[in-house]
Amino acid sequence: MESRIALCSLIILSAAAVTAVPYSPTYHFGFDAASLVKRQTQDPIIVTKLPLTNGTVPIRPEIRQMKQNPYKWNLFLLSMSMLQYTNQNDELSWYQIAGRGYCTHMSILFPPWHRVYLALYEVSRGQESQYVYILSPRQQVLFRLVQMIATWFTDPNERAFYHAAAADFRIPYWDWAAEPPAGEDVFLPDFESEGIQIYGPNGWQYIANPLYSYKFNPLDPKVFSQGDFPNWTETKRAPFEKTDNRSVAHSIEHARPALQQRLYTLLSNYKDYGPFSNKYWGTATNQSQFDSVEALHDAMHVLVGNRGHMYYIQYSAFDPVFFLHHTMADRIVAMWQALYPTSWVTPQVAMEHSFTMPPGEVQDVFTELKPFYANASGAFWNSEMANDTLRFGYSYAETIPGQGGSKSEDRARLIAAINRLYGSSSPSTLVQKRKRALARRDRGKFSQLRQGTLSDDVSPDFSREPHIAANLVTDENTYTEWIANVHVQNGALNGSFTIHLFIGAVPRDISSWSAAPNLIGSMNVFAMKNMGSANHVSGTVPLTSALMRVVSAGGVAGLDPGQVEPYLKTFLQVRVIGENGAEVRPSSVEGLCIQIASSEELFRSFSLFCFCGLGVNWSTQGRDILHLTYTIPTHTRHTEANMKLVRFLMKCANETVTIELKNGTIVHGTITSVSPQMNTALRTVKMTPKGQDAVSLDTMNIRGSTIRYFILPDSLPLDTLLIDDAPKPKNKARKEAERGTGGRGGRGGPRGRGRGRGRGRGRG
Known part of the structure; x- marks a missing residue:
């Protein structure tokens, strides 16, 4: 009878949060559980497939x-x-799992x-089946612990429920993009909540919430220096004073609509793996796409950490939310793969x-x-082997194949799910509503903005859903889309x-910027300190x-x-917050370039800011062109300036390009004799x-250019080049793309995607 009461209480109060009662560091099972967790063998650690459940793949x-499901939830927290x-x-502790490793950032291998x-x-060795561990992954460790804990319930009824919950246990993800x-x-x-009330094999206990923080025992100041x-x-x-x-x-609540729009765009418009996969901006892939799943992932690191552990690459994996966040990133990749199954990892330079x-x-x-x-045998996993989640024994609700075996039906079901989960903030969804009534609020504020009478008390509120004026939508049910491309x-x-834009x-208070009503959106750069990456x-x-x-x-x-x-040039404000939380002048941020692009005109975009340490450059197209000849000496090939030039010219070799020099001169011509290796001088x-x-510019192919600017060797009198490329509009570029001349629809601006490389850290 007592166990049934406890079981009923579990369903109602599973892992209830408490803060008033002192909590113990962890759950006490009534025996030495730690000795059962310790790995007893030093054999190589192999990543293999988890078992299916009744022939089906768990999600x-x-x-x-x-x-x-209170049983799964308790097993997860325990x-x-x-x-x-x-x-x-x-070796199997949280501390070691979250420590230094081999993870890849700015790399084609990021996903x-x-x-x-x-x-x-799960791995088999001869006649003995046992769970083993890889050097870093946390998930398989949890699976084994879940199986063990389920067996420790002594009441037969409880144990049956927990066995069932453990059988198809898979780690959860945190969907930070869908509307909650x-x-x-x-x-x-x-x-x-710092503490939680949780039920386990040894009854109810108050313990430290494993989702709130990880407690170092002990803290090594040499590691966290x-x-x-x-x-x-x-x-x-x-951590302004405490967490x-x-x-x-x-901050996340305010950022969610923009994050959702970015995710929706990645899934709907990014059809090539290269630009989708990583944030590196440089050599060529798809030139109309500045975003990536890695850049989106970076935003959550910065938002959740906010100068805490998740904010720093080398410390981020210690935060319990890290794991939930990266599982969400893997789910995004899985959904993208289901939409574009023929595109996967392509060669890219680290x-x-x-x-x-x-x-x-x-x-x-x-x-x-x-x-x-x-x-x-010692073979490592590669991307070809890892291209399907089913090979690891898991799937997601949106990507698991249907029973009918129809790929078209599976894809249609996935698209419907994406529209349902992530379409609510997209402009296309707002257009479909076709709300004709003007917004009742903020009209006076916008009127003041339009008249140029701006004050600290006058700023629009973008936290509400807009009422769509009828004149924003054409008779063909299209609209002009705008985006800020940042590199x-x-x-x-x-x-x-x-x-921040x-x-x-x-607002005067910097700490309020991330949730300010008139914040349009932000780009978050997730970077390693003291690495000096150019x-x-x-x-x-x-x-x-x-x-x-606004309209x-x-x-x-x-x-x-x-x-x-003209409206954006007058009222769009750019602010930058550095690692220490202080404001930084945008003009002092090396290489910051913000291009505002629209989908209305095929050859129209303008650079709002292009800071190269030399001031602001407003980029415009010219019609006259000139012919220059320049030879780069081989003995200067190792300079950073030449490396940047090589990266650009490798892309533009044998292509007609347009370049705007710092003095406003427009240059046009064909790049020739570019060496194929990054460390070799071009001629x-x-x-x-x-x-x-x-x-005339009308006869020139300017869609092939990829870099907004790069630095020339010191021997040249001009040290900054700007390349003005055309945006790829959603409405017009689609027709161009069908003729083989345009880019992917829906996103403006050039996109120069490069080959990334790994960061020397286990997480991120």
Whole structure:
């Protein structure tokens, strides 16, 4: 009878949050559980497939969905707590799992490497079946702990329920892009409570919440040496004085619509794996796409961490939310793969090093994803082997094949799910509503903005859904889309930083910027401190929904370029926050370039800001072109300036390009004699001078250019080049693409995607 009462209580109060009662560090099972967790063998650790359940592939659930099953939820929290409390010197402890590793950033391998890192597996050795562990992945460790804990319930009825929950256990993901249930925040309250009440094999206990933080035992100041980290004995989020999860929740709530739009765009418009996969901005892939799944992933690192552990690449994996976040990233990749099954890892040069991959090495689908062994013979996993989640024994609700075996039906079901989950914030969805009533609020504020009477008290509020004016939509049910394409040097501020875009007056309080009503959006740069990376990364800030609000409230007449360009040049404000939380002048951020692009005109875009340490450059197209000849000496090939030039010219070899020099001169010509290796000097660059053999821009192919600017060797009098490329509009570019001349629809602006490389850190 007592066990039934406990079982009933479990269903009602599973893992209830408490803060008033002192909690113990972890759950006490009534015996020495730690000795059962310790790995007893030093054999190679192999990543293999988890067993199916009754012949079916279990799915990784969303964390809110897992909470609805109290048995799974308790097993998840108990296993997390046990793992975190394991001795830090143990190979299988949370501390060792979250430590230094081999992960790849700014790399074509970013998605598959992290997939194997997250993988579930089970391995057989002869007649004995046992669970074993890879050097870094946390998920398979949890699976084994879940199986063990389920057997420790002594009541037969309880044990049966927990066995059933454990049989198809898969780690959950946290969907930070979908609209949360009514009355709830995106940031779960389960992340905010320091202590929780939880039921286990030894009854109810109050323990430290394993989703709130990880507690170092002990803290090694030599490992956590920068800033206040040597003083923090647990992971922090927004650590202004102590962890401030509420400020994190507010920032994420405000950012969610833009994050959702970016995700929707990635899934709907990014059809090539290269630009989708990683944030590196440089050599060629698809030139109309600045965003990537890695850049989107970076935004959540910065938002959740906010100068806490998730904010720093080298410390991020210690935060319990890291795991839930990366599983969401893997789900995004899985959905994208289901939409575009013929596109996967393509060769790309590693621009920076990881523990096992030097810069300059070509990474491809067969590059070893170290340190993950695929079999006992010592072979490592590669991207070809890791291209299907089913090979690891899991799937997601949106990607699991249907019983009918129809790929078209599976794809249609996936598209419907994406539209349902992530379409609500997209401009296309707002257009479909065709709301004709003007917004009742903020009309006076927008009127003041339009008249130029801007003050600190006057700023629009973009937190509400816009009322779509009828004149925003054409008779063909199309509209002009606007986007800010941003690229910047990854190491510009020696660590992570954020670029904010506002309309109107910027609040005086810097700490309020991430949730300010008139914040249009942000680009978050997730960078390693003291690495000095000169490589460029890119991302996007959707502008259309915000501009629809401006139009509907009377701030500007419409979305046409002639109306929007002068408005944005007058009222769009750029602010940058550095790693220490202080404001940084945008002009001092190395390589910061913000291009505002629209989908209305095929050859129309303008650079709002292009900071190269030399001031602001407004980029416009010219019609006269010139011819230049320049030879780069081989003895200068190792300079950073030449490396940047090589990267650009490798893309543009044998192509007609247009370049704007710093003095406004427009140069046109064909790049020739470019060496194929990144570390080898190119020989000649040929172009024709202005006034000689002038050719109209109308006859030039300018869609092939990829780089907004690059630095020339010191021997040249001009050190900054700007390349103005055409945006790829949603409406017109689609027709061009069908003729083989245009880009992918829906996103404006050039996109130069390069080959990334791994960061020397186990997470991120």
